[in-house]
Amino acid sequence: MTRISILIAGVVLTCGAVSAQKRPVDYVNPLIGTARMGHTFPGATVPFGSVQLSPETDTLSYEVDGAYNKDVYRYCAGYQYEDKSIVGFSHTHFSGTGHSDLGDFLIMPTVGELKLNPGTADDTQSGYRSKFSHDREVSEANYYKVMLDDYNITAELTTSERVGFHRYTFPKTADAHVVFDLKAGIYNYDGKNVWTFVRVVNDTLITGYRQTSGWARTRTVYFAMTFSKPFTSYGRKSYDKPQAYKGFWRKFNQEKNFADLAGRDLTMYFDFDTRENDEVLVKLALSPVSQQNALANLNHEIPHWNFDSVKAAGQDWWNNELSKIDIETISEDDKVNFYTSMYHTFLGPTVYMDANGQYRGLDQENHVADGFVNYTTFSLWDTFRALHPYFNIVQPRRNADMVTSMLAHYDQSVLNMLPIWSHYANDNWCMSGYHAVSVIADAIVKGVYTGDAEKALEACIATSNRVDYEGIGEYIHKGYIPADLNSTSVSSTLEYAYDDWCIAQIAKKLGKEEVYQEYMERAGNWKNVFDERIGFMRPKNSDGEFVKDFDVLDTHGQGFIEGNSWNYSLFIPHDPNALITLHGGKEKFAGYLDSLFTMELPDKYFENTEDISRDGIIGNYVHGNEPSHHVAYLYNYVGQPWKTQKQVRYILNEMYQARPDGLGGNDDCGQMSAWYIFGALGFYPISPGALTYDLGSPLIKRAELNLENGNTFTVVATNQSPDHVYVSRVLLNGTPLKRHYITHKEIMGGGVLEFVMSKKPNKK
Template sequence: MKQNLWVIICLAMGLLGGTGCTSSVNKTTDYAAYVNPFIGTGGHGHTHPGAMVPHGMIQPGPDTRIHGWDACSGYYYEDTKINGFAHTRLSGTGCADFGDFLLMPTVGEQHIAYVGEKEDSNHCDYASVFSHEREQAEPGYYAVFLDRYRVRAELTATERTALHRYTFPASDRSGFILDLDYAIQEQTNQQMEVEVVNETTVRAYKRNVWWAYRQDLYFYAEFSKPFSYEVSRDTVRVGTRTEPRCKLLLNFSTAEGEQVLVKAAVSSVGYEGAEKNLKAEMPAWDFEGTRQAARQKWNDILKKIDIRTTDAGQRTIFYTGLYHAHFSPNLFQDVDGRYLGMDLEVHQGDVNDPMYSIFSLWDTFRALHPLVSIIDPHQNEAYIRSLIRKGTEGGLVPKWDCVANYTGCMIGYHIASLVADAYTKGYRNFDVKEAYKACLRVAEYDTTGIAPVVPRWLYPYIMPVARYYKNEWGYVPCDKDNEAVAKALEYAYDDWCISILAEALGDTANAGKYAGFAKGYENYFDPETRFMRGKDSEGKWRVPFDPRRSTHRADDYCEGNAYQWSWFVPHDIEGLAALLGGEEAFVGKLDSLFMASSEMTGEEVSADISGLIGQYAHGNEPSHHITHMYNYVGRPWRTQELVDSVLQNLYFNAPDGLSGNEDCGQMSAWYILNSMGFYQVCPGKPVYSVGRPLFDEVTLRLAGDKTFVIRIHHNSRTNKYIKSVRLNGKPLEVPFFTHDDLVCGGTMEITMSPVPTAWGTRKRN
């Protein structure tokens, strides 16, 4: 794929400059220069190159398509036209929303015909051709030249505001189109309002329905140049329904090279909130100052991990991963502390303890939150406090919260994982008792207390069906519920997390009860096929059975098949090994996963099953712990070589550099942890499994001015096996170390080998 000039320059800077580990280097290193925001914008990564700051509430950036799976972030690298620059978007998800308040500069006649019924329905009538050669992206900044209008567009941002800069040609017909009805994918616009406050200021409101079943958003914008205007309203036929359209057409004259700036802010609370956000965060027309401030915010994040390597491509992948890992969750509170709660009412919050949204917990409990617990544990505590408040307001902690909406997306109740992992690591700056109650609530729900604004049709989706195995059958019958095996396996893990919390809090009754539920995975193990398999309400195995078969979101598994899901027992690997017949049988079965044909069967195989090594699917989250399972059965060299294979072959410094959806930072968090040389197999157990370190040296800058240094001897592309490890000068004989070992600071020295060794085969105490 083509690479833009900026990326090439950044790579050259990386080759010349490198990164260091001393404090003096850290103060001067521009880590943002190592980031390539175009990684993941191709393939099915679903990331975007827009301008934003860490966890920003606003994400101004280019929109290149409306429809289809690869429109999830609004931008797709293979596209050749830009519709304009919207202010909201998701990153790396498998579902889309947003694309709100699209702004497009124009020169000449403004074309706004509806093209939804045309073949080229991904592009608006006013879209412009562009080329990647004249496109640039870096943390906190995006720029592109719009060929149709001969306008250079530049974007930067603060937490809640966007600043646009457009360089126009000479024309007496320059202007902008502010498109209120534009939205990514098949959203339904219910309400749209626009008001011209004065000759340089506009405000707007819209309510639409899609993934978020009620999304209210307010917009406030100031222009650096006075304009004349026209409001265009009409209706269009979309399938069987009629939808309103609303666009604001702005016009003015420009001289050659004249720059017109636009300041914009959003709020989910109201017009006043959007205006306050703008006045507080964007008081001046200082584009370069805002751009540099955004870059500094990214450097403050990226400098938390310093790597030393001669491989510029791997450095770029690493820091781009760290960049993507700080997109979500997103800030969801105005500067005055007000926010929209899960009851869809406005609440007054604490400006020093803001609310967040966009919690893709099914993905991020696995690696993103464990990563944050290392490099910014107080931020992770803030996420938990936010989720607890959401549960109080809405009646239940959401599985996937999207701007104060229960989406009901995915399975499990992984708030239990976040709370248990933070608690066992000693991070407890949240109401532990309320958190524990929230975990019990989602595990044993009823419909009382759920916010009345939640549509009743959503109830089966926003809440788990744990009642099946906790009350009636003792398992989830496949003829009573969809994705029964996957749900039950995740319930068992989450219940183990609850048992850990119960024991720590002295609730012995629930500790025993949930420890029993944690063994529920045993109900799905079929000793004949040696896979986790669906069982119906009469206790009979699902027939016919094919472990390769997948029917996306409509079978006994979730975005996977029996090959992948049979390994989701992270809390009891020893128990799973026993079911399989002991360590040797376990290893044989595990080998078969990676050695099997990658062929899938079924009419609608899940597109999420990607990044295949045999039947191991790295492109989707349920597989992410599996390579480290060899460490538990005395085969650490297999973990090392498989982790190396994933790191080297499934992540690239290219637009299609991810093997699956980024999923709000999870795919990148896996890379970050594993490239440093370790991974947490079971959040809730504060233990890290040693894998294959990729870099010559890593320095983790921790809370309390502590550092943890991982130094690699004889590191090379071929030396992927570990010969020896010393932790703070003492030999480490097992392929595990604890969270305390890491956060207390120190040094781990790893010596590598070109061939497998006996290191790490010693049994754990």
């Protein structure tokens, strides 16, 4: 049903044009990944937009009785496809994360009896939520529409960069409400809301802010909200514990029509009279800095009430961004997957500054982004692998600004650290490594970041020497993190070693030989946790002995994070040849890879695997988590590229399906989708910081990369078909390519990369 709706919308959007030909944006289906563990959201946003205006199908508490509520995990993006009710529409969402936050400023239109609690999924009448059906739901890039069945209200959402735009079409009633729940949030729990401040400026304008302490410890989001039609009355419900004295309680009735509100937990409502099909439009602008900036953003971006023009402008913007890669594919579904993946890759990092350039820094002070766009939401453990390298090709200007944003973060860090996992002026230090250095190195060596590289190197070095962080001191001292001191000692050692290699690449580029040598030495530290006797990476204690009880298949308690030793024993992206040698040579290593992809992982191990569904695993290869994202390409290094081709093609087809439940694991802020784009184009950067891309098996028939520098890099897959998964020959600009990789320069210079496809492997 949804696809049909999108087709109709596509026709509408192009009416007046010569034909109703589908544009890239028309292939985007934001519902992909909204079922199970994809953790994507179906709502409206523009590319890298600050606002992600999307429905919540539940708002569970992160804690129940002070303990983790495992049911909340389903709601990292607020929406689960199988749910039957919608709680409301909030303005901020992560895409594809495995932990969460946000869900700010939840709005829900209702009619009839005023209810200020969300109610339960079982009994929507018990609160303000409403039943809905996918039959009456439309999800497009920058447009979401749904019928709220309990109220006979049609809700439509669109956005500009910093403004969420709602259009609610009401039935005739004297009892229409817009509930504005400032208490609600994603991964909320009692005490997460720190403070809320609201001013009802007049009968159409409300400003304020919401301050939370969750995954982001000290997070404030300001807003300005305006209605197209004056409300007739308004009020609030406070959930705060009463205090023995508060002078300000006494003088006013603060529950009704009181314009000056504050507290920890409060929910507001606005009442309207509506005729049949009356539209109540709401614009809500965000700011990281102030109410005035939010209001300025609102007036700057949408100084009118034309919902359709905002929707169209956002969709045109999407189309422009998606048109950076024009493709021909074997099937329509491939196009849906490709452009939806591109859509997912452009959902973040998000713009985190006001129209006037101000933003809130990590130091909780206001700053001005001087000459760059400030971004936030850096899920770097995920995105260093493919997303940022991909940006270096298709979004180099933005990626340079992302590097600048990370360096600004460093400047503001009292710990003198680059971001680990940062959002909204905070670092939650989630996952492992210090992979900002990978993103920075990749951008520097590829000439994308043209700012102060010396300063960037200094930031990378400072971060890598933060000795009190997650074993770094021991890592520097001993060359590995002792297992008796750290529960993810092996994976962190491996990741630090790779990151150190990245730092060495910057040093090399800057001609800093001493730094280069120092970090190249550190980059070899991975060898210290490789147990040659068993041929696996293995945790080692402070005394230099490998731990005794050790399970190479188990993901938990073995010294690794989100991966087992089988997968992590391949995580030397920066030196596969040395890894192969240590594993016992090419043949043995090829056997290892074969086993990885074909072995049967007993159920007990799968049960322990986080953030992915069973579909995210092939044998013991885990695609749904990131540590093995480069692994399929390692066959190239043992002279068996056809196995790379086969596995890549298999993963592209199996792990990415054009269905709500089509993603095999969390999309992880676009990393999974970026993997798809590279895979579909036929090459992949196994070691960001290096200038090469390993060749795989393209899924497209033809792709034109319209680069920012004006060049076009074309990928052609001759003889492409579903069963022609093998590459018999590769030609670069017509000349046969005698290597298993292409270079960044070759791509950015423009030209044609031709894969000649075949049903049979070319084993020469």
